[in-house]
Amino acid sequence: MKHSKTSSSNSSKRRVNLNNINSFKNWILSDGSIKFISYSIIVICVTQFILYTCLYRYLVLDRYERSYQLIQSLFVRGIGVIYLCAFYSLKIQVLGLYGKDGILPIKNYLKFIRNENHSFFEQPTLFKYLPFQFKDVYLTSSCNIGLILSLLVILNISTTPCLVALYLIYLSFKTVGGEFFQLQFDNLLLDTGFICILLPPYKIAPFLSLNTTEYYNDCVWWLVQFFNIRLFVASGFCKLTSGDDSWWNGTAMKYHWFTQPMPLSTSFYFQKLPLIVKLASCCFQFIVEILCPILIFCCIYTEINVLLLISLQICILASGNYGIFNLNSILICMAFLKDDNVPHMIRFVYEPFSTVNNFTNLQSSWFSMVFGIFQMGIGEMFIIISVLASIAPFAYSFRSFNHLRIPSLCTKLSSALENFGLFNYYGLFANMTKSRKEILFQGSNDKTEWFDYEFKYKIGSIDRIPTFVVGHLPRLDWRLWFCQFRPFSFYCENWFHLFIYKLLKGEKHVVSLLHSDPFQGKPPKYIRCMIAEYQFNLSPQQAIQEQQLNTNVDRYDYNDDNSSNNLKMKFEYGRWWKRQVPLQPYSPIASISENKKMIYHTD
Secondary structure: OHHHHHHHHHHHHHHHHHHHHHHHHHHHOOHHHHHHHHHHHHHHHHHHHHHHHHHHHHHOHHHOOOOOHHHHHHHHHHHHHHHHHHHHHHHOOHHHHHOOOOOOOHHHHHHHHHHHOOOOOOOOOHHHHOOOOOOHHHHHHHHHHHHHHHHHHHOOOOHHHHHHHHHHHHHHHHHHOHHHHOOHHHHHHHHHHHHHHHOOOEEEEOOEEEOOOHHHHHHHHHHHHHHHHHHHHHHHHHHHOOOOHHHHOOOOHHHHHHHOOOEOOOHHHHHOOOHHHHHHHHHHHHHHHHHHHHHHHOOOOHHHHHHHHHHHHHHHHHHEOOOOHHHHHHHHHHHHOOHHHOOHHHHHHHHHHOOOOOOOOOOOOHHHHHHHHHHHHHHHHHHHHHHHHHHHHHHHOOOOOOOOOOOHHHHHHHHHHHOOOOOOOOOOOOOOOOOEEEEEEEEEOOOOOOEEOEEOOOOOOOOOOOOOOOOOOOHHHHHHHHHHHOOOOOOOOHHHHHHHHHHHHOOHHHHOOEEEOOOOOOOOOEEEEEEEEEEEOOOHHHHHHHHHOOOOOOOEEEOOOOOOOOOOOEEEEOOOEEEEEOOEEEEEEEEEOOOOOEEEEOO
8 A cells, every 4th residue: 555655646746857857848838038048148149249349448457468379270280180191081982982982973063064054153153163074183183282281271371361271172072072062061061160260370382371350359259159159059058949759858869879870889889878878978968068058148157158068079979870960069169268378288299389469450551450450340231241141040959840031141141151151050860760770781693692791981781880980071971861751762862873784784893882792893783771770788698608608599589678669679789780681771782784774673
């Protein structure tokens, strides 16, 4: 009797807590709350700028001292490191993706641009100004130039023209890159790289720098700080307003580490954390993404909040492969630090090589005063454009509220800058994936014995540990992850059909994107795609022991705790993964006909 009373009281408490959560959810997702939150954030940011640039600097001079020039210099060097990682990652896969015999040859897209006579503002790419006979060497040379320019930025040599060239080259790849460049990582790099171009001092030549006024410098540096709101707060709100209950009940991290696009070897150990830790990490993520940037703008515990933002990005970096995204995010967090926060050893080594902005004295001459006033106007124009262009992408983070009215000026400005990769929408995993399905590519010469194509980073073999990598984004592997969300179609995802066609032809640059070729350079006659659900194996150590002892343990078992349906499914167990069996067909068998065209056998 006593036990029943205790259980009933516990259940009533759970109902009360659930009702409270639902009430808070309904309140925060109401139209009035959404408008209040969004306008309040913008007001806080603008107010912080006014106080920061005007009152503290020019009216209360004895209370304010400039102390972030070293951070600015490190910030520019940091974007050079990120560009270096991005161009190296692109170089080792560019021919397989965009070469003459690649999946999506750039020359075909350039032909379309030239035939349509698009201007640079409509299709901003430098490749269309190259000779009509586009060669693969242009792609590799562009990547090599990007690597050299990145090193020059890191070494602080002619920084400004190098940053302009890096931005234009990367933008050129994004414009013609098709599906493989439609990722938020590329937009984030272009956004950050463009702000670095505006950041003074402008080092035009090794021994020539153009200095600016303090006010202009503050305006541009505020753009970097405002980026924290555009990136982190929008990422947090898009999850809350997506309609996915797993973010509200704290269970999203229960699925995240094994369903993310590119898990690492460390993802397995994150997945095995206790449920209470996963619940706490979900709450921690919302606190850091939404609350910390706002508190930083309010000048409340700035260093602690910056440390929390960086800690979140390090945790994501250690548990999944998102290319340069987390490295770039850490760099953006540095915008709120001061020179005093830099370790003394780094300051001692780096300060002699940093470039200091010797600010223009407005009272030195008539020309300096006019030039300074002109710079002040330019700086304020940058801020106005940044705020207005950010409203539409920020409003899109409230995914359930597409009916919110956005001023037409903001939408037009955002659309005009969208082609240049500026002022983008940011927000990963608004809807958490609850299951993981992988597309498996198999080849055969007789339609009887099929051999698997293994990718370098995409999950395939159940006995192969995920590869740990930082800074490199395997674009084909990443793109294939999205195929699980849509059925096979003969009329969509043209790159998918082209990839199968290139495998049937045995194109060496495309095959080089894979981990292994089961046919040793001789293309198969037939290729098919299968699909299966994957989960982390509960005990890989036990699977290793069983193989060492040579025991005849059945590798198959009926066990399904996290599957996407309520039916019991049969799983095959490996060292690191368990996979649904039998494999289900995803696409028909493909082959090359006598007229050298690919056909699907639908019978």
